[in-house]
Amino acid sequence: MGATDGDIMDKNESADKRETGTLGKLMVLLDIVTHADSPMRFTDILAVAGQPRGTLHRQLGHLTEEGLLEVLADGRYAPGLRLLDLASRSWARNEFRLIAEPHLNALQQLTGETVHLGVLRGASVIYLDKVEGSQPVRMYSQIGNASPIYCTGVGKAALSALPDDRLDAIISSVSFQRFTDNTLTPETLRGEIADIRRSGNAFDREEHEVGIRCVAAPVYSEDLSFVGGVSVTGPAYRLTFERLEEWALPVRRTAESIMSGMRIGLGPRR
Amino acid sequence: MGATDGDIMDKNESADKRETGTLGKLMVLLDIVTHADSPMRFTDILAVAGQPRGTLHRQLGHLTEEGLLEVLADGRYAPGLRLLDLASRSWARNEFRLIAEPHLNALQQLTGETVHLGVLRGASVIYLDKVEGSQPVRMYSQIGNASPIYCTGVGKAALSALPDDRLDAIISSVSFQRFTDNTLTPETLRGEIADIRRSGNAFDREEHEVGIRCVAAPVYSEDLSFVGGVSVTGPAYRLTFERLEEWALPVRRTAESIMSGMRIGLGPRR
DNA sequence: CCGATGGTTCCATTATTCAGAACTCAATTT
DNA sequence: AAATTGAGTTCTGAATAATGGAACCATCGG
Structure with missing residues (x-):
């Protein structure tokens, strides 16, 4: 079991192997948005993520709904406040x-x-x-x-x-x-x-x-x-x-x- | 599974209901762990989450794999460092x-x-x-x-x-x-x-x-x-x-x- | 040695997600 | 003003991943 998890698998956040199913795909999106220099439009993300429009739309919707992303007044996507909340708990304890x-x-x-x-x-x-x-x-x-x-x-x-x-x-x-x-x-x-x-x-x-x-x-x-x-x-x-x-x-x-x-x-x- | 014929129950008008599929379920787990006073054992989470063992096991596995949770040496689950990274980006920009x-x-x-x-x-x-x-x-x-x-x-x-x-x-x-x-x-x-x-x-x-x-x-x-x-x-x-x-x-x-x-x-x- | 407790793996069933096209809506162009 | 483009949203059957239940391993304490 998990005492020694053996080896480090994915070193960098390059999107190649997903052993984490749906979550993995969503995390890739989250990474894209959080790594961007400024909030991204739907189409910008679409170009990088390489997913069908409909799919991306739903995924971003879910992330937004959960507060992991947020939609600005002009429709662009930015990292959400939920992240701060989670992290502060993580840090504090x-x-x-x-x-x-x-x-x-x-x-x-x-x-x-x-x-x-x-x-x-x-x-x-x-x-x-x-x-x-x-x-x-x-x-x-x-x-x-x-x-x-x-x-x-x-x-x-x-x-x-x-x-x-x-x-x-x-x-x-x-x-x-x-x-x-x-x-x-x-x-x-x-x-x-x-x-x-x-x-x-x-x-x-x-x-x-x-x-x-x-x-x-x-x-x-x-x-x-x-x-x-x-x-x-x-x-x-x-x-x-x-x-x-x-x-x-x-x-x-x-x-x-x-x-x-x-x-x-x-x-x-x- | 027939298409959703007639929706019997309407959405609750006062509270916004979450329709975030798989992500929603995972976020619930993440919340459970981050809100806990100390790292939780598998069984502790099991009791609160009310999910079948096998399901919970996979979900925690995915969250861990993504760095949102981490398993300590004794097998307990704590919030992961990925959260800090994400949040610091969110904050900085x-x-x-x-x-x-x-x-x-x-x-x-x-x-x-x-x-x-x-x-x-x-x-x-x-x-x-x-x-x-x-x-x-x-x-x-x-x-x-x-x-x-x-x-x-x-x-x-x-x-x-x-x-x-x-x-x-x-x-x-x-x-x-x-x-x-x-x-x-x-x-x-x-x-x-x-x-x-x-x-x-x-x-x-x-x-x-x-x-x-x-x-x-x-x-x-x-x-x-x-x-x-x-x-x-x-x-x-x-x-x-x-x-x-x-x-x-x-x-x-x-x-x-x-x-x-x-x-x-x-x-x-x- | 046995019987708990705690965690992991398997696999048929089922619910979610996927992909792609069709659609809306507004802003531009002609 | 009509036509066109761009940006985003909403549908579908089909594909895929998640589910749940039980069986399977470990350890530990007696």
Whole structure:
């Protein structure tokens, strides 16, 4: 049964295999609309979805009826509010996040920089929490975001926890995009992973965004049923390389605290 | 299966009935799991859902496969991470929120208190944004949350924008829970709504939580395709009744700015 | 070893969904 | 003004996926 679900099957949201019947088809539509830059008209969706008009019409109708999509005044489709409601519940009760929360706060206090908690999903990292300093900044800006795995501290930390076969599977499934001069390539990434496994820390040296650095450490369950990471992020002028080294240990400690919290917190299992 | 000869029973005229086929059934399950206080076992869900074992098994399988649910190591079901991803996209691109954002920031600067943006969905208010002062506080704590409509500033403000028939429909569909001594009842609520329509401002005088007050104003589109509100919230010791009055106008102004932004921002419609 | 409890698989039956065409409605073009 | 196009909606029998019931595996506790 489901303890170890074996292998990761569908890495990306490309529409090819549907093992999920009707739901799968609807989720493809939902993805199309949520990934769009702006609300889409019926015909726009029709062109991408490649379904008969009548069928698409009913499907969109159902999604709308359920609040997963919404129809704007001009007839275009946008993601619905029901998603926010569902997600906020999902987030609020997430055990991993709840357990991690106090440790994240402590780390934020210690470093004064922004602390992130993320978890691996398919070939992306999804941010589960973020604790900032005192700036009245955009919240939610990161939480829930799916980010590339090869150029974020949390992503690389998470990767380092995986066995080689899953690592390879993920690396080969991702298309590497060059965000900055320092962004890694598939080859350099493997080297990095080795370093991370040795030292216990992943670094992001302006690989995703110029001027932003971070130091991270992996957090994972014994059975690898989930894999994630914690990180401290900040502007390059504050996070000098010495600083990064200085915080490497506290970050690892935080990761360890979270992991031991998980072993207790999730209760007796198996 | 003969075609649907004569429909014997008409739709219920007061409540909208859901005709969403398979999706509807799955969403019910998703709701069950996301509303639970903790992850549920198969049997727990079985008891609530009232479906045959085999059916439920497949449905949960599909939801899990799509990442809407996830099975923990011990086999229990919890909301999945896919929801966060979907919601963050939904949130990030929400036109209403994008248009409102600068105005919310301005209001926060002016008052120094927490500013909320919410929108009516069914008989609840869903918070779309929140701008806080400088405390490093829980983010996301409100965003996406569905809150009762009769004891929050934003909720009452939103209600005041509705025509009486829709107002009645909502009021009669909600069960009023008494949170504090000041929580309104269906009868007092109607009086309040009249006041709000007159003055343009809704107040929450510790009706939801003792020690918390707020002043709000309605924000809505001409055609009422959506209805929401903005509010300034804070602790009672800072938000004296004089203060509330003082901020009533700025809050209304903010609401108006957002509405005029919407008229332009959403472009030509209809 | 037995008998619970909790979860999974199979398969004929049945209800939903599908596809494609026909239809409405408005805005443009001629 | 009539004709044409574009965008969206509503019908159908036919195809497909969902259903429900029972039989089938695990574990666990005695």
